[in-house]
Amino acid sequence: xxxxxxxxxxxxxxxxxxxxxxxxxxxxxxxxxxxxxxxxxxxxxxxxxxxxxxxxxxxxxxxxxxxxxxxxxxxxxxxxxxxxxxxxxxxxxxxxxxxxxxxxxxxxxxxxxxxxxxxxxxxxxxxxxxxxxxxxxxxxxxxxxxxxxxxxxxxxxxxxxxxxxxxxxxxxxxxxxxxxxxxxxxxxxxxxxxxxxxxxxxxxxxxxxxxxxxxxxxxxxxxxxxxxxxxxxxxxxxxxxxxxxxxxxxxxxxxxxxxxxxxxxxxxxxxxxxxxxxxxxxxxxxxxxxxxxxxxxxxxxxxxxxxxxxxxxxxxxxxxxxxxxxxxxxxxxxxxxxxxxxxxxxxxxxxxxxxxxxxxxxxxxxxxxxxxxxxxxxxxxxxxxxxxxxxxxxxxxxxxxxxxxxxxxxxxxxxxxxxxxxxxxxxxxxxxxxxxxxxxxxxxxxxxx
Numbered sequence: 001x002x003x004x005x006x007x008x009x010x011x012x013x014x015x016x017x018x019x020x021x022x023x024x025x026x027x028x029x030x031x032x033x034x035x036x037x038x039x040x041x042x043x044x045x046x047x048x049x050x051x052x053x054x055x056x057x058x059x060x061x062x063x064x065x066x067x068x069x070x071x072x073x074x075x076x077x078x079x080x081x082x083x084x085x086x087x088x089x090x091x092x093x094x095x096x097x098x099x100x101x102x103x104x105x106x107x108x109x110x111x112x113x114x115x116x117x118x119x120x121x122x123x124x125x126x127x128x129x130x131x132x133x134x135x136x137x138x139x140x141x142x143x144x145x146x147x148x149x150x151x152x153x154x155x156x157x158x159x160x161x162x163x164x165x166x167x168x169x170x171x172x173x174x175x176x177x178x179x180x181x182x183x184x185x186x187x188x189x190x191x192x193x194x195x196x197x198x199x200x201x202x203x204x205x206x207x208x209x210x211x212x213x214x215x216x217x218x219x220x221x222x223x224x225x226x227x228x229x230x231x232x233x234x235x236x237x238x239x240x241x242x243x244x245x246x247x248x249x250x251x252x253x254x255x256x257x258x259x260x261x262x263x264x265x266x267x268x269x270x271x272x273x274x275x276x277x278x279x280x281x282x283x284x285x286x287x288x289x290x291x292x293x294x295x296x297x298x299x300x301x302x303x304x305x306x307x308x309x310x311x312x313x314x315x316x317x318x319x320x321x322x323x324x325x326x327x328x329x330x331x332x333x334x335x336x337x338x339x340x341x342x343x344x345x346x347x348x349x350x351x352x353x354x355x356x357x358x359x360x361x362x363x364x365x366x367x368x369x370x371x372x373x374x375x376x377x378x379x380x381x382x383x384x385x386x387x388x389x390x391x392x393x394x395x396x397x398x399x400x401x402x403x404x405x406x407x408x409x410x411x412x413x414x415x416x417x418x419x420x421x422x423x424x425x426x427x428x429x430x431x432x433x434x435x436x437x438x439x440x441x442x443x444x445x446x447x448x449x
Contacts, residue, residue: 009308023058041108047400048428080110116161126350129160135172140424158420161354183238194225250298258305316392324390
């Protein structure tokens with residue numbers, strides 16, 4: 001993937017990049033101007049929340065040292081640019097694993113905090129932010145603010161899920177989870193409809209550390225809503241050392257068109273359902289295949305073609321899910337759009353310490369679509385409308401085009417983050433949503449005077 005792009009490749013790449021050292025020096029000297037910068041991790045956000053078109057992005061990856069590790073408690077302190085894969089490799093021999101991991105291990109520690117990422121075990125462990133003990137935050141006042149739930153608690157809350165807008169995270173301490181091994185004893189349960197899935201989802205969460213469903217999004221008629229429920233727990237007899245985190249295969253060049261077209265997806269879905277669904281008995285699988293299946297293909301996002309992809313992730317309350325989730329899938333099918341990655345999970349009730357955290361009790365559906373221009377944008381707007389009407393929210397760090405009104409409905413406390421935002425930091429996402437809302441409110445106030 002070309003440097004400093006967003007993973008969806010539907011928004012322009014960074015125009016100006018500065019080093020972490022340059023950003024730190026500018027902040028400490030008090031010379032950073034308004035909207036001057038935004039920290040950039042490993043570019044795994046899908047939209048424009050990691051871009052700053054009118055300023056610079058600061059490359060944090062070189063700041064990747066582990067500073068301290070307690071093999072008794074599993075608390076690790078590391079610089080913000082370290083990848084989760086590097087933390088996993090360091091902690092595995094001591095019997096520890098991150099309590100929460102997203103769908104890729106190639107995210108930075110700072111990015112995981114800034115986006116308050118979630119995983120397949122939200123019902124048990126909550127979000128990544130639930131396991132952050134403390135961090136050091138550099139702001140444009142030139143000071144390093146040491147933040148924890150007890151100290152600088154307001155900045156602590158605003159930074160977790162704050163999309164990098166409160167300053168640069170220099171380092172952080174997180175508490176890892178003790179595990180018998182890295183590998184997972186997985187059970188695959190096929191289901192024939194969404195109604196069947198909803199009947200078994202709560203019990204699956206109660207009985208397992210991890211639970212996630214794959215949906216055959218293109219199935220229609222009697223097969224609509226069919227899929228596979230994958231549940232898992234760390235195996236007592238698996239690996240105690242991390243496997244190499246590099247990809248086994250790669251997409252070495254950009255295809256001139258979208259390879260993941262409808263005929264391919266129908267064939268892939270049938271093959272995946274057959275192969276994965278036949279392994280119904282519990283079996284031990286490698287942790288990378290269970291948690292990070294797409295990490296094995298470097299630059300897989302190129303398969304969507306030169307126009308990139310949009311990811312839409314929504315969450316709807318449990319009471320509305322049985323109506324809203326089928327509506328979301330039906331809207332995509334009606335629009336003739338096929339999703340390569342269609343994932344359905346149940347969020348638990350554990351509250352994040354983050355001010356603008358995306359997960360909340362209910363069900364979350366993730367859909368990936370190749371960018372086909374106006375037709376895709378209209379579909380995404382329809383998915384937004386279904387989500388908001390159901391009382392849900394759209395994930396900002398997976399987004400590249402939601403309207404300001406959708407953002408406000410999803411995160412009614414956005415003004416609290418704006419109040420905590422460091423004036424030297426801004427993102428294209430924040431300009432597109434929150435700044436537009438502020439302008440509208442200011443205009444309405446002037447008109448009322």
